[in-house]
Amino acid sequence: MKNIKLIIVLLLGVAFFVSCDSRPIQDIEGVVVNPTYSKNIKPIMDAKCVNCHSQSGEGIFPDLDTYQSVVNAQNGIVSSKLFCSISSSSCTSPRMPKNDAPLSNNTITTIKNWIDTNYPEN
Template sequence: MKKLMYIISSAILLVACESRTYEEISDKTPVVELVTYNKDVKPIIDANCIICHSPGNSASFQPWTSYNQVKNNIDKIIDRISRPIGDPQKMPQGGSLSPSQISTITKWKADGLIEN
């Protein structure tokens, strides 16, 4: 009887120890949040761009203080923040956004430039 229990227990353990990853057994698709202006992009713009791109400052001719202003200039913004260090047109001047911040802004464009 002990031998039969040992065989059954071993068989159960062998079946239970099947090697499969979480992704292989999960029916759930990971949720990828949409990037929005107010939640994700505005904080980056406010922390890195408003110092120049607001009325009364050095780039006041091109303010980025509102959703529409940033949306209407998104291609220029992406171009400038993506330039290599040392390029005189790289923004922000004298610095650089992190790769994560650049990805957030480019994903915002890809997601459809959602405001809220």
């Protein structure tokens, strides 16, 4: 009986550790070819950007917590300066997200695909 309990505990422990994956969802799922704001981009913004770039965050411009603010041609993610700051270390602006790991290549490519497909909302 003790052996069965031990085996069950070990199997549950292995299942727990195998199911845990700390990689961002875009890393697990790969590149999204036809992303939309609500399904693919907003979760990235919420996880990596709005903590600082929102009215409720640290208030650092630009505000990135709505679709309209993200696609704003001058200051949103579509801006070449801002996109450069998340995708390249060779920009004159600081690399984003600040004080966090860089976005994965899959996430950056997904954002680029969204920009290239003219920023579909839904």
